[in-house]
Amino acid sequence: MTEPAQSGFISHLLELRNTLLRSVIAVLVIFIGLAYFANDIYSFVANPLIENLPENSQMIATDVTAPLFTPFKLTLFVALFAAIPFILHQIWSFIAPGLYAHEKRMLIPILLSSIVLFYGGIAFCYFVVLPIILSFFTGIGPEVMTLTPDISSYLGFVLKLFLAFGIAFEIPVAIMLLCWSGVTSTSSLKEKRPYIVVGAFVLAMFLTPPDVLSQTLLALPMLLLFELGLILAAFYSAKPSSEESQEEKQ
Template structure:
């Protein structure tokens, strides 16, 4: 075996071990939560159940829906809760290859991305869901009984969880693009009109077809876009100061 192959194999083994640890962390959390799967689903369904007309409830139209819907939700929750440990494994793998100034940026980015993802999910659950479910139930015709299937509800909320979770990562994406030299804060400011249109198009594609939920995704995206530009400008100025000091 050549000397070049040995470091490659050791890196692959390290990557495999990191992936196994990440998967194991998800399974450990899942095992601890699966007993409470029905309670977890009941909690996630509260925004809809609070707006259902009196005497109505959610239903399970599939033979296995009553089992697999809570099971699926618990698995996704286990993944969400394991994200900090998963990102730690990523950090452990890439950190040795980074320069000192790169480490100074990457670790805060990993931490901030985790917090922002959780913030996006919390924003969807506590602010968006009550509004859109209240709106949908209020506009239903009088002769229509609202009885949402638990599987379709789960798919709906998971879609919005991911949509808002990733939307809240916009500042991180902007900072990384500026850091990599792909763009600059000044260029991003010039693209504001296109970003406004794009945010509402994304809101239209990822949320229900109503202006309320579309706006509740698009407006935070635009605000986070501005936050990303501000933070990227600060990092850029700090890097320029550091480069100047090193030259002197």
């Protein structure tokens, strides 16, 4: 490796380190700002369950440290989710100098839409999915059973669902990127639609708790988002390499 190339490689590594460091600092700053409201944040997230608990039932903590650490654990995840726009901006700043002008014009709206879709997936899970599945779960047990869910178990349950729906709502963005890069095309995806339907339910089975209801509530939006991605991807196609080579990087 020549001296200029080595120097450039080291500068890229330093810039990557600074990007990661700024992202971590952003998460920590948001976490510190939200730490005082940790119990309120947990109460807000637990509200769909509390509203569906039978009378005289309440949440419990089976671990001595759970009442302290569980709300703070949730707050850390909230800080991470809240910092995603900043983190994506840092990633964009790192890769943007190596992109062509048409790539920048293409990726900026995709970057913005991916943020909106991720938050939209979490909101859909909290306001639509959680009330449905929790109402179902809390209502099917025998009357002699006293439901006392553990706060740590519930946190793991909802975080898994939030992450699953947040990622699943990125399907339109993934389809647009695949079609734009030339990896696939809308016509090819339409031909594979039956397999994708099966694959959506299989993927939902791994991403959600082991029950048919939550799997279906994830798989159906995934299929709708797949159709939306096909519509949006029709406006994008792979750019000929000859045209790319003539365009200067900015």
